[in-house]
Amino acid sequence: MRLGRILIILAIIVIVILVAAYVFLNMQGGEGEQGPINTTDVVMLLQPVERGQMITAEMLGFLAYPTEQTIEPMFTDPSEVIGRLARFDMDGGLVLTESMLVGDSSQLSTTGSDQALLIPPGMVAFPIPIDRFSSVAYGLRDGDSVNVISTLLMVDLDQAFQSELPNHTGAVIGPGQNVIITIQEGESISSEILTNEMINALTAQIATGGAVSPQGRAEPDPVLNQPFYLIPSESQRPRLVSQTILQNITILHVGNYPYTDENGDIVQNAYEPTGTAVDAEGNPISIGPKPPPDIVTLIVTPQDAVTLNYLIYAGADLSLALRGAGDDSTVTIDAVTLEYLLETYDIPLPNRLPYGLDPRVDELNTPDEQDDFLIP
DSSP states (O other), rough: OHHHHHHHHHHHHEEEEEEHHHHHHHHHHHHOOOOEEEEEEEEEEEEEEETTOBBOHHHHHHEEEEGOOOOTBBBBBBGTTTTTTSOOHHHHOOOOOOEEEEESSSHHHTSOSSSSGGGGGTTTEEEEEEOOTTTTTTTOOOOOEEEEEEEEEOOOOOOOOOESSSSSSSSEEEEEEOOEEEEETTTTEEEEEHHHHHHHHHEEEEEEOGGGGGEEEEEETTTOOOOEEEESSSSSOEEEEEEEEEEEEEEEEEEOOOOEOOOOOOEETTSOOOEEEEOOOOOOOOSSSOOOOOEEEEOOOOOHHHHHHHHHTTTOOOEEEEEEEEEEOOHHHHHHHOOHHHHHOOOOOOOOOSOOSSSSSSSSSOOOSSSGGGOO
């Protein structure tokens, strides 16, 4: 009896295995039943080539490319490629298209710079000046992503005059004996009463103190209860504001580009001299180390290029903040003013105390500007 049960169980297991195998094989066969894919042999590079290098038959091969994905600029006949020049440096394994090749070196020189090939469609390259601070201590390199920070100084203007406030005051003197004439001799200024003949020829005169007579305001003194006319003790102080205007901007190049001739060969750059020179007696002298870069070229939208151009000519200070590799996020950033600084970071306004520092401190000096901090 026990043997019969064992045989029945084994039979059931075998049947289950056979059914599972049948289902698996049918599924595999169903996935593999696909129609044939039509392909077209297109011309490809088998080895790297440099810009301006002539394409030979030994450099070419064929790649079976899906016909439905084949585009018109691709080549199917090697004879259309052999003898032509590479427009730019290319690696092996690339499928060649019409835009990658030129007919001769004269066409090569008119195809534009190699840098233009790195600019995506709809974008432009625009340079901005840099120094050690604004370039992250000269740590920027081609291909880095940065944020652009702009800092401006704002002042109040008279809307009609478009001049900085406060205005200068003046007085209009009517005709008569009160009319005066001002004569300047060198640095001295003197005034004289006009003669009757000069008075008859004039109608009115504007007398003004110029920069020494700024427009003030009248305020009553709380103790004496007398009105006083207050004059500003200094010119208007500009108000500082700083804000990130561009985020996730790619650097195309740091520093000056080298000059190249019609064949693409680098020639001496007048802005970055290299090698050696000779003095008046023909003795070789060293030109010295190459100076640090003072300009960086960014890839931006056409509108951003105009914005940067305006800020540069307006005298704004532009600084670059280096982003982490692979970080393409954008965040909302608040503009920083004195009010924002005091409120956000809880900086108190110092109280007026009956004591102070000696000697008095009227301006801040960084440690490297103070003799006590200098390392001998």
